[in-house]
Amino acid sequence: MRDIILIAATSMKNNLRLKIIIAVSIAVILLCVVALIVAFCILAVAPAMEAETIDVHALKVYLTVIVYSSCLIGLGVNMNVFAFQTMTREKSRGNMAALLATPLDVRRIWIAKSLAVYLPGLILGEMLALISLIAVNYVYFVPEVGFLFTPWMAVSGFLAAPLIYLGLSLLVHLIGLTGKPATGNVIVQVFLPVFASLMINLGVHNVLDAASWPFAVTNIGVALTIAVIGVMLRSRLTKERIVLSS
Amino acid sequence: MDAAIKLENVKKTLGRREVLKGISFTVARGDIFGYLGPNGAGKTTTIRILLGLLRTDSGKLDIMGQDISRSETRKRIGFALDPDGLYDNMTAEENLEFYARIYGLSDYGKQIAGLLEAMGLSDRSKDRVGTYSKGMRQRLALARAMTHDPEVLVLDEPTAGVDPSGQMEVRQIILDAAHKRNKTVFLSSHNLDEVQRICNRIALIDRGEIKLYGETETLRRGMGGGKVTIDTAGDIPQALLDDLKKRPQLGFREFKNRTLLFSPQEGTDISDIISILAGRGIKIEGAARQEASLEEMYSAILKEVEPS
Numbered sequence: 001m002r003d004i005i006l007i008a009a010t011s012m013k014n015n016l017r018l019k020i021i022i023a024v025s026i027a028v029i030l031l032c033v034v035a036l037i038v039a040f041c042i043l044a045v046a047p048a049m050e051a052e053t054i055d056v057h058a059l060k061v062y063l064t065v066i067v068y069s070s071c072l073i074g075l076g077v078n079m080n081v082f083a084f085q086t087m088t089r090e091k092s093r094g095n096m097a098a099l100l101a102t103p104l105d106v107r108r109i110w111i112a113k114s115l116a117v118y119l120p121g122l123i124l125g126e127m128l129a130l131i132s133l134i135a136v137n138y139v140y141f142v143p144e145v146g147f148l149f150t151p152w153m154a155v156s157g158f159l160a161a162p163l164i165y166l167g168l169s170l171l172v173h174l175i176g177l178t179g180k181p182a183t184g185n186v187i188v189q190v191f192l193p194v195f196a197s198l199m200i201n202l203g204v205h206n207v208l209d210a211a212s213w214p215f216a217v218t219n220i221g222v223a224l225t226i227a228v229i230g231v232m233l234r235s236r237l238t239k240e241r242i243v244l245s246s
Numbered sequence: 247m248d249a250a251i252k253l254e255n256v257k258k259t260l261g262r263r264e265v266l267k268g269i270s271f272t273v274a275r276g277d278i279f280g281y282l283g284p285n286g287a288g289k290t291t292t293i294r295i296l297l298g299l300l301r302t303d304s305g306k307l308d309i310m311g312q313d314i315s316r317s318e319t320r321k322r323i324g325f326a327l328d329p330d331g332l333y334d335n336m337t338a339e340e341n342l343e344f345y346a347r348i349y350g351l352s353d354y355g356k357q358i359a360g361l362l363e364a365m366g367l368s369d370r371s372k373d374r375v376g377t378y379s380k381g382m383r384q385r386l387a388l389a390r391a392m393t394h395d396p397e398v399l400v401l402d403e404p405t406a407g408v409d410p411s412g413q414m415e416v417r418q419i420i421l422d423a424a425h426k427r428n429k430t431v432f433l434s435s436h437n438l439d440e441v442q443r444i445c446n447r448i449a450l451i452d453r454g455e456i457k458l459y460g461e462t463e464t465l466r467r468g469m470g471g472g473k474v475t476i477d478t479a480g481d482i483p484q485a486l487l488d489d490l491k492k493r494p495q496l497g498f499r500e501f502k503n504r505t506l507l508f509s510p511q512e513g514t515d516i517s518d519i520i521s522i523l524a525g526r527g528i529k530i531e532g533a534a535r536q537e538a539s540l541e542e543m544y545s546a547i548l549k550e551v552e553p554s
Contacts, residue, residue: 003348010333010344017335017374098331101297102348103317243299244260 003104004112011116015082025081026124032073033128037136040066044204045140056145060211063148065203066136067157068210068219069196071129075165076192078121083169084185086117087176091246096177100239110173110237118169122162129157152216160219164195167226174233178241195222249308250275250398250430251296256305258291265291267454268305273432273447275397278424280445280462281434282544288454289434293402296432297325310397321349324391324429325400330383334376338367338386341375342393349394361389365419381412388419392427399423400432405440413437417444438541450544458543465543472537474508474516479529482506486526496522 016022044062048055090096090113099109133149141148168191176184199219203210208218251273258266265288273279283289294300295307298314312319332341339358346354362371365385370378375386384404391399404420405413421444423429435441441448442462450458458465482501490498490506496519497509508519516535523530 006344006347010336010340013340014333014335092329093334094327094329094331095333096331097299097327098325099348100299101320101323101325101327102345103320104348105317239299240301243294 003108004115007099007104007109007112008115008119011086011113012120015086015116016120021081021085025077029074029077029124029128032077033070033132036069036073037066037132041136041140045136049140049144054145056148057211059141059145060148060150060153061203061206061209063133063136063141064150064153064156064210064215065200067129067133067153068161068203068215069200070132071125071157071161072165072192072196072199074125074128075118075121075162076188076196078124079117079165079169079172079188080185080192082117082120083172083176083188084181086113087173087181087184091177091181091242094246097243097246100242106237106239106242107234110177111170113177114166114169114173117173118166121165125162125165126158129161133157150211152212153210155216156210156219160216160223163223164219164226167223167230171226171230171233174230174237177245178236178238179245248275249273250277250310251279251432252306252308253292253295254306256292256295256307257303258288258295258300259303260291265454266295266302269451269454269456270305271449271456271459273430275430276424276428277447278420278431278433278445280441280448281432281451282436282438282441282448283451286453287451289451290402292451293327293400293432293434296400297323297327321394322396323398323400324394324396326384326387326391326402326404328403328406330387332375332383332386332390335374337372337374338362338378338389339371341386342390345390345393351394354393357393357395358389361392364422365389366415379412381408381415384408384412384416385419388416388423392423392429395427396429398430398432402434403436404433405435405437413440420444438544442541472509472535474510474519474533474535476506476508476519476523476530477532478504478506478523479531480504482528486523486528489526490522493522 040062045059048058048062100106137147168188172184172188175187202208203215208215249272254270255268256266256270257264257268269288269292281289281292291300295302296309296314298320307314309319310322314320333344336344339362342358342361343354346358351357359368362368365388367382367385367389370382375383378386388401388404391401401420405416408416417440420431420433424431433441433445445462447460448458448462448465449456481504487501490496495511495514497511499507499509510519516533520530520533
């Protein structure tokens with residue numbers, strides 16, 4: 001565990017010094033999240049609040065989707081930017097070969113590198129989810145129906161979305177380290193827009209009740225599926241594969 | 247010979263290509279071992295095997311009498327690879343601290359300060375490595391290799407891309423590591439002059455096979471006594487030139503511009519040649535002997551194995 005923390009902390013320190021890239025990433029994330037919240041509020045929340053009878057359950061669904069999507073965007077954009085960049089740089093500049101030549105275990109290096117990309121996104125995603133939860137509540141709901149919050153909303157927004165990206169980070173790093181980082185990057189690039197729009201639509205159109213357990217359980221199921229794929233591919237993770245693919 | 251590194255009949259195939267075709271050599275403790283070969287000969291693959299980055303298909307590899315797959319064995323090796331694998335956005339000090347902690351060192355402050363001082367990097371230790379010149383990076387990579395005070399150093403082209411003064415500094419660091427810090431050094435290089443200057447033992451690999459292996463001096467002597475040139479005052483009669491050709495130990499090669507050129511075999515001294523010429527009444531104005539260089543050995547061997 002000490003090795004994992006050491007490598008993850010050092011990689012994060014190295015990444016966080018890329019100030020221009022970080023500034024651009026945060027700007028993109030904020031832009032996306034604000035656009036999403038504004039669009040949702042104008043198109044769904046505001047009309048629902050103006051209806052003769054306020055449907056509190058529908059409001060909870062919208063809020064869950066907003067909170068969940070905010071977290072997903074924070075995690076997704078962060079991973080889009082850093083997973084590919086870090087793996088490509090570290091493989092081409094010999095950082096990875098140097099680490100592998102030390103007494104460290106290859107699986108610990110993999111986990112540490114995955115965490116180094118994941119953790120900043122997690123912090124950002126959770127913060128955005130929390131801010132969007134509080135902002136939408138105080139702007140729209142508190143004056144009329146009070147502060148809206150459900151345990152399933154918390155599970156979907158603050159637990160399931162991060163779990164999906166934890167699995168994805170491990171999977172993408174495994175693929176990128178043992179093969180071409182670009183392959184892992186394609187997965188990350190495609191996953192965010194496709195998966196987020198799918199889940200938002202399923203939630204908003206009540207195919208999966210976003211304010212209740214089906215939405216949360218589906219998301220946890222997706223996270224587990226990604227984790228299982230990662231475990232199945234784990235045997236590919238050898239020093240030889242990593243070195244020869246560099 | 248007390249072996250630090252021992253390879254016995256090591257084979258490795260990558261894809262369809264047999265990169266190492268059963269190579270064997272031993273690096274004794276305290277050696278500075280030069281590993282030479284053209285591009286694609288198998289040098290990098292050998293280094294990767296030595297560091298446990300690639301597995302052998304067959305054969306045996308021991309480092310300090312232990313299997314390289316053990317993490318304890320890897321703790322006994324320091325390395326400087328090409329590319330160097332330093333973190334550009336971190337300072338020299340941070341890079342060394344990171345590796346010190348990887349190797350489980352706790353009180354590493356003095357060790358790191360000492361290494362940075364020895365490498366002449368103390369005044370730039372707080373600067374990011376991305377701002378360093380190639381020579382400074384190589385010195386830092388050597389410092390990193392020695393952070394945990396390993397017994398064996400594996401260095402891949404440590405002077406590649408470094409300017410001449412930087413090369414001299416790096417060479418001195420390697421010599422100090424071997425002589426003052428008692429390290430065994432495995433040095434892969436394209437720079438024959440460098441290898442000749444600092445390595446006491448060499449191996450030459452070409453197309454996955456060791457073509458030459460042994461002590462640098464012994465090998466150089468075995469190649470013959472180098473070149474002997476003798477300047478004469480006038481022309482040489484053809485009969486004498488024919489006579490010189492009939493004595494293979496002299497290794498007579500040519501007579502041009504009143505200068506005789508010989509490549510004498512081992513045991514033949516310059517005085518032997520001079521006495522033959524003087525005995526035949528040839529007036530000699532000057533004589534010089536040039537030792538065989540590693541470069542000549544290298545080209546001669548690679549020429550031998552070139553396909554016709």
